[in-house]
Amino acid sequence: MRLYSTLSRRLQELPPPPGPIRMYFCGPTVYQRAHIGNARPFVLGMWVRAWLRQSGYEATLVHNITDVNDKIYDAAPGASAELAARATEWYLQDTADLGLGMPDGLPKATDAIPSIVRFIEQLVDAGHAYAVEGDVYFRVASDQGYGRLSGQRPDQVEEQEPNALKEDPRDFALWKANKPGEDTAWESPWGRGRPGWHIECSAMAEDAFGPVFEIHGGGLDLVFPHHENEVAQSLALGHEFAQIWMHNGMVGGLGGEKMSKSLGNDVSLRNVLDTWGREVALMFFLGAHWRKPIDFGDDVLVQAKAQVDAFRNFFLEERSGDEAGEQILEDELAAVLDDDFNTPEALALFHAWRDREEWVSLRWGLGLFGLGSLAEVDEAPAEVADLAERRREARAAKDFAGADRLRDEIAAAGWDVRDVSEPPGYRLVRRS
Numbered sequence: 512m513r514l515y516s517t518l519s520r521r522l523q524e525l526p527p528p529p530g531p532i533r534m535y536f537c538g539p540t541v542y543q544r545a546h547i548g549n550a551r552p553f554v555l556g557m558w559v560r561a562w563l564r565q566s567g568y569e570a571t572l573v574h575n576i577t578d579v580n581d582k583i584y585d586a587a588p589g590a591s592a593e594l595a596a597r598a599t600e601w602y603l604q605d606t607a608d609l610g611l612g613m614p615d616g617l618p619k620a621t622d623a624i625p626s627i628v629r630f631i632e633q634l635v636d637a638g639h640a641y642a643v644e645g646d647v648y649f650r651v652a653s654d655q656g657y658g659r660l661s662g663q664r665p666d667q668v669e670e671q672e673p674n675a676l677k678e679d680p681r682d683f684a685l686w687k688a689n690k691p692g693e694d695t696a697w698e699s700p701w702g703r704g705r706p707g708w709h710i711e712c713s714a715m716a717e718d719a720f721g722p723v724f725e726i727h728g729g730g731l732d733l734v735f736p737h738h739e740n741e742v743a744q745s746l747a748l749g750h751e752f753a754q755i756w757m758h759n760g761m762v763g764g765l766g767g768e769k770m771s772k773s774l775g776n777d778v779s780l781r782n783v784l785d786t787w788g789r790e791v792a793l794m795f796f797l798g799a800h801w802r803k804p805i806d807f808g809d810d811v812l813v814q815a816k817a818q819v820d821a822f823r824n825f826f827l828e829e830r831s832g833d834e835a836g837e838q839i840l841e842d843e844l845a846a847v848l849d850d851d852f853n854t855p856e857a858l859a860l861f862h863a864w865r866d867r868e869e870w871v872s873l874r875w876g877l878g879l880f881g882l883g884s885l886a887e888v889d890e891a892p893a894e895v896a897d898l899a900e901r902r903r904e905a906r907a908a909k910d911f912a913g914a915d916r917l918r919d920e921i922a923a924a925g926w927d928v929r930d931v932s933e934p935p936g937y938r939l940v941r942r943s
């Protein structure tokens with residue numbers, strides 16, 4: 512399997528199965544409900560893990576939670592820890608509701624303070640960092656290769672975290688002294704304070720996997736400064752750190768006015784799940800290559816829903832054939848997923864399998880992406896089945912107005928009634 516790496520700027524081959532393949536994907540800063548764009552690295556990480564395991568790898572995914580940060584202090588003055596705890600629960604609930612399972616580890620920055628402090632001490636001891644009035648900064652000039660990930664030239668790096676006391680405008684904070692208005696702080700050799708953002712991921716990734724691991728992921732907006740600084744910190748201690756850097760494209764169109772009528776412009780993952788359902792959300796992501804940007808809005812959700820319905824309708828037909836004798840066409844799917852995890856090609860293949868009535872393979876393939884539910888035909892509850900039976904009787908008696916009323920009642924209960932030729936003449940389908 513090959514994946515494109517931002518660091519090497521080329522496709523890189525994974526080691527052969529069973530690996531291991533250890534993946535660290537940067538997670539959310541928890542101060543509000545995650546929006547649909549925040550869900551993309553989560554979905555990508557879970558899908559890659561599922562496919563690697565299917566391919567015989569020992570694959571592990573760690574996805575961190577940034578629960579101490581300026582954004583959290585600003586959003587909840589005096590109660591930042593409470594907000595972070597609540598928003599962490601929201602994130603875990605909303606991502607769990609995508610139906611993809613959960614990562615193997617979900618470390619929180621505030622649980623990693625001892626590792627973070629140790630990491631900073633080692634950087635200070637090695638001459639790669641220095642303390643100024645309770646802050647500690649990374650000495651960018653000590654890293655000859657700085658800019659290796661983002662492609663910035665070392666002498667043209669954008670200034671980070673302005674402070675006149677820094678040796679060099681490029682230097683970035685590893686530890687920040689406690690300031691008025693910041694209601695959380697921890698003891699350290701440099702006084703009370705809290706970690707910088709970048710050091711937490713170097714520390715948590717290495718806590719999980721040791722000094723070298725296979726894949727580091729996150730949104731393209733994290734390349735600079737977050738990931739550039741993570742690499743600098745870890746390489747400064749002689750650690751190899753991540754072998755492949757996967758950066759997913761951004762979800763666009765989230766800030767615009769009147770972007771989504773259906774969502775009332777609330778683009779939280781929660782609202783997308785409640786309004787459109789998890790299958791439509793997953794289909795939205797499946798249709799775009801992970802490295803490419805995708806625009807979000809009602810039109811693409813409508814398209815995604817049409818595809819969800821097409822697969823569900825396919826499985827409503829009685830699928831015939833000896834299932835035990837059916838061959839899973841794994842090689843066809845591997846040909847596109849092993850080539851930089853091309854999910855739009857996988858989706859095209861699923862449609863081709865639908866046309867070829869390769870239903871056993873299709874059910875298996877959709878299941879890898881959390882869409883196995885499209886192949887399950889739900890049994891309607893007794894009261895809905897009763898309404899459908901009464902509607903059949905009304906139609907037989909040519910009481911079409913009564914039949915329409917019953918159809919509306921069935922719809923209100925969350926079901927569609929479809930007329931078919933086989934007995935009993937209708938089929939109940941859960942509305943998506």
Ligand SMILES: [Zn+2]
Binds near residue numbers: 537538712737
């Ligand atoms: Zn991170």
